[in-house]
Amino acid sequence: MESRGRVVEEQKNYFLVDTNQGIIRCVLKGTLKKVRARICAGDLVQITVTNNDSLDGIITNVEERTSYIRRPALANLTQIVLVATLKSPHLDLESIDRMLFSAEAYGIKPLLVFNKVDLLSDSESKELDAIISLYQRCGYSSLKTSAETGIGIERLKEFCEREISAFSGLSGVGKSTLLSKIFPDIHFRIGEVSGIRGRGTHTTTNIIIHRYKEDSYIADTPGLSFIDIPEISEESTGAYFPEIAACIGMCRFNNCIHDNEPGCEVLQRINSGQIAASRRDHYLKIYSEMKVIRKQYRK
Ligand SMILES: Nc1nc2c(ncn2[C@@H]2O[C@H](COP(=O)(O)OP(=O)(O)OP(=O)(O)O)[C@@H](O)[C@H]2O)c(=O)[nH]1
Ligand SMILES: [Mg+2]
Ligand SMILES: [Zn+2]
The missing domain is CATH 1.10.40.50 (Probable gtpase engc; domain 3)
Incomplete structure (x- = not known):
């Protein structure tokens, strides 16, 4: 049976493809093997379901992408959620501007999320508002959130509707904590160092795309502080x-x-x-x- 779906996880020998019949575990059709490196989480694919009971299938074709970032390998992202904090860790405007630049160069819309607003004094809140207005003047939308008190979480969920999003930002800003508020049933590692260095002892972590709602997905990209700088002049x-x-x-x-x-x-x-x-x-x-x-x- 023919079907269409989205690659939600790339495993060693399989791709998990989310279809309206559920998650199908797929191998690649022989003739597609030479383009294997080009298939990754986020790709839209055509599949043939070979076993309806065990939910196995073969990927027969890959659709053209609207965007692609190499590291972490993600196709068809429509939104990069840049999480930052004024305090803990201290605001780093340079890292924000670098990530905004990369998002723009990849043609993916950025959303700025300033988390941990529960930690701010009145004067610090004003300081944050000035930063938000700085980015507003560049045309960027911002959201203030607190995973601690729940401020802004509903709006963040709305911003993730009908988008394929990836969360990015310096270690400790609260990406995993925010994701755990959006997906209460999934376990995210919180407060652990998940950066490249900290990953040493673990097996390679897969990039997983969680289906948030119909047509909305959020990529879980452990240790994603920066996305690759695109090759431009x-x-x-x-x-x-x-x-x-x-x-x-x-x-x-x-x-x-x-x-x-x-x-x-x-x-x-x-x-x-x-x-x-x-x-x-x-x-x-x-x-x-x-x-x-x-x-x-x-x-
Ligand atoms: N006060 C406060 N603490 C928060 C908030 N969000 C997250 N934290 C805490 O900040 C710490 C780091 O949160 P994580 O979600 O692990 O941060 P991360 O961005 O995923 O970090 P990496 O995985 O290392 O990139 C944890 O101790 C969280 O409990 C918040 O809104 N307010
Ligand atoms: Mg994390
Ligand atoms: Zn000039």
């Missing part, structure tokens, strides 16, 4: 900072990198408070890194 770095991209064509020099050039529109907007200096600094840092990466790439 350094000149296009600014295109993935929306407020810098908005200045394209407005600087005096058309090859302006918005460093210290005369007649730079970005600098002018920083001076007038429309663009945050921190965003431009992080953009410049990534720009020079992309330059180095590209040089290595050319060698």
Whole structure:
């Protein structure tokens, strides 16, 4: 019987495919084996169910993807939930800007979630509101949550509807705790170091996509602090900072990198408070890194 579904887990020799008949354990059709590396969690596939009782099948075809990130290998993500905290761990704007940049370059919509708001004093809450408005001006939506008191959890669930999401953010910001609020029946490791280093003694952890609702999935990606930096030219770095991209064509020099050039529109907007200096600094840092990466790439 033919069916269609989504790969929700990649195991050593099998792919688990979520279909309307349930989870089918599939192998790859011989002719697809050479593209095996390209099939991963999130892929939409056509399958032939070979045994209705044991729920076994064969993947016969893979549909074209709308997005793909290499590490962690995930296909068709539509949303990256960037979890951050003002306190515990301390807010790191550079890591946020790097993750926003990667999400933009991969063409995946980011959502900023500021967790642990229960820990904030009044003045710290104001500080957080200023950060949220900084990102609002770049066009990014934010959500304030507390997995401790439940603030914002219902809204977070709404934001995950009809999306394929992955949670990302520095260790300790509360990704697993938030996921456990969305999926009360699933065990997530909380308060344990799950980063690359901490994973040493464990067997390789699979990337699993949990079905949240019809057409909504959330990827459980242990230790996902950063997603891969995409391979782009350094000149296009600014295109993935929306407020810098908005200045394209407005600087005096058309090859302006918005460093210290005369007649730079970005600098002018920083001076007038429309663009945050921190965003431009992080953009410049990534720009020079992309330059180095590209040089290595050319060698
Ligand atoms: N006060 C408070 N503590 C929280 C909140 N959310 C999570 N925590 C605590 O923060 C610690 C880290 O939470 P985790 O969910 O393990 O963090 P993580 O982002 O999954 O960390 P890694 O898996 O290492 O990347 C745990 O001790 C949680 O109980 C919150 O909203 N408020
Ligand atoms: Mg975790
Ligand atoms: Zn400029």
